[in-house]
Amino acid sequence: MERLLDIDEVVAHVKEYLAQGDIDHATQTIADLRPADQAEVFSELSEGQQTQVLRKLNAEDSADILEELHDEEAADVVESLHDADLVRIIDEMEPDEAVDLLHELPPERAKSILSALSDPNEIRPLLIHPDESAGGVMTTEFLALRRRMSVAEALNAIRLWAPEPEIEESLSHLFVVDAEGRLVGVISLYKLITSPPDARIGEIMDRDVIFVRAAIDQEESARIMARYDLVALPVVDEQGILLGIITHDDLVDVLEEETTEDIQRIGGSEPLDKPYLDSSTLYIAKRRVGWLLLLFVTEMFTGTVLRHFSRELESVVALTYFIPLLIGTGGNAGSQTTATIIRSLAVGEIDWHDALRVLWHEMRTGIMLGAVMGIVGFARALMWGTGYDIALAVAVALTMVVLWANTVGSVLPLLAEKLHIDPAIVSGPFMSTLVDATGLFIYLQIAKAILGV
């Protein structure tokens, strides 16, 4: 396969088969796809069609599909399945994904299904970890080696172990534990293959293994994996006992999820916990209305400022014409700054300790940008036939407002980070709103001084 499949085309075929009552063909078409594609095609079907297909698909394919769907969507899909069918499917799911799905089911049903699973003990320990913690994304399906094993014994153990295909597919490392199950080392599959069969694991393993505690945030685990190029990250409890492993696919999922949350916050709304088109408009509106109202209230200070200068505005109406231009430019400069700072904080390029350097960086940038905007604004105002004094007021105000926006735009995200608030919320809309009222004040104060009104 070279590029992404044309999903729409496959969906059209499947729907055609279903319309003709040819469920076997429809199911086979889906079964032949890769899990990610199966899930996408599946989620384009109507609820009734989904149930038809799910009843025909084998448990393994069904499990793959449910793993790829968002948790809420998966929960909706299985609502109409018989418990026995659902148990067969969940038995085939990766433990961390199975737990996510169980969390979404009505508690009574989740309980009865859990007890009917063939290996509930693989799943039970995961239930206690919060969904967004390292413990919540790890898989408990792993093979731990012992220090005293020889390489030949370890390879034998691997041969006897028959994990889910997803796990064996990406297996590159095995972790080593002591008699109490405490994590003591790691060895790559490559190293196992290339070491003499009688070498002891404890002697050839790497003791300097990177791990995380189950309670830490999933984003921090993902950052560690990304930083150290890890394909697998072991998760341990307070005693150092190996509990599970965060795998490569989880890393990518977490990074994508966190980026989506950041970008939605930067846009000025609370993150959606479902794909966009699966979210109801009422839900989307609810996620947005809080910020919109808060910003509205903040924005009302602009009215206060304008009232304060009502005498000046009435005597020189031309001042009004530049209001949106001035506060708009301030907001834009502020957005540019915050977006850059938020991202630098997120990837760990800068932190609170760099606050002064960042501030100095942005103030110098702000002076340069402010000067350019001031000159352009001055020329433009004159071209509009505005008086020389008003043009001067606009130019000076533009320079000051851009400098001010860069200053505020760099300080606020750093301050948020320091206060353990997600810096992404101090974003574009927040910044523009804040700069609007203050920028307006700067503008009208300067105009008052220069025009002498």
Added chain:
Amino acid sequence: MERLLDIDEVVAHVKEYLAQGDIDHATQTIADLRPADQAEVFSELSEGQQTQVLRKLNAEDSADILEELHDEEAADVVESLHDADLVRIIDEMEPDEAVDLLHELPPERAKSILSALSDPNEIRPLLIHPDESAGGVMTTEFLALRRRMSVAEALNAIRLWAPEPEIEESLSHLFVVDAEGRLVGVISLYKLITSPPDARIGEIMDRDVIFVRAAIDQEESARIMARYDLVALPVVDEQGILLGIITHDDLVDVLEEETTEDIQRIGGSEPLDKPYLDSSTLYIAKRRVGWLLLLFVTEMFTGTVLRHFSRELESVVALTYFIPLLIGTGGNAGSQTTATIIRSLAVGEIDWHDALRVLWHEMRTGIMLGAVMGIVGFARALMWGTGYDIALAVAVALTMVVLWANTVGSVLPLLAEKLHIDPAIVSGPFMSTLVDATGLFIYLQIAKAILGV
């Protein structure tokens, strides 16, 4: 190791050693770290200190550090190294990273160093691929298996092959080629270990292998790896000949890089190609000034609109007080919408074909949000002592402007995607600016009609 190292502390130690002239200790402290940490500590040193350390470090550690640094930074660092030292270091680098560094050197120096490398042919083919293409991020250091090999022969070949530690560390799959070098299959290391020694690779390999052409964009390759949970993605030429492999660490780097670009664009500036604090303020200002000026020009239409309604504004100055509030709220609603749509486009949740559904989704959301804002705005205007008719005009205008912002905010990113422009540029600042002039027009038109001025 449990959590991220305290880099600042390590840097302080290293600097102390260097100040005491104890270069051995300083170098050893760095050598004991992991590559990502080595690079971070290293980049905190002054240029002179970096050269001192680099001369003492062994070639392998130096190579690790240069791989982790940004390309421009790495090029700066090696400027003062002798060619012979640099050749030893580049020999130890992964081919794709080595090429990125060579691209940053003066052409003359790059040429002479290339010819002095121990295996220039590992690197030469990479030079022809653009930096941001699949060919530009792949590594050419791979072991290809043949179909006729037995499992035992394949395992033997793996034992004889001695790749860079980074490559063997994350090895999970091997790719299979025919006599002409064309990619024909893939086999996991796990499968190799668990198959009978005399089985033929051609019979047990997976023929349905996902691959990309060398010319496709690195972001598309990363999307494919993320979608199908791949740890390694083979890259082929037009004839299907296996050229190289994109590895797990490249995937994460590309995802992070693309996210950073997106977020900087969403903030309304051209992406920086260096870490923030390593970018000069002049460079940062240059990346921002274009958009700032373009938005400024667009924003000037607000002046045109205000002039157009100058008679109304002069007769009812109170209308002015609501201008920033109205256009600010419109901008905020537009930012919320675009951020969500841009991200949904980026992760492939929606595409141009969903345009009508998205539009309908946002219009309904816009009506709800607009109604809420209208009611709150009406109440607030009355509380401010504004006349009933002006309050009504503000309320109706708020509803219309929010609806309008949601509509524009959903259509524009989709349109950009359709026109193969990065939707991230149709972002918050762009949206607020666009909504400012049009929102103003809507507001004053409504006010004119209601107030009859």
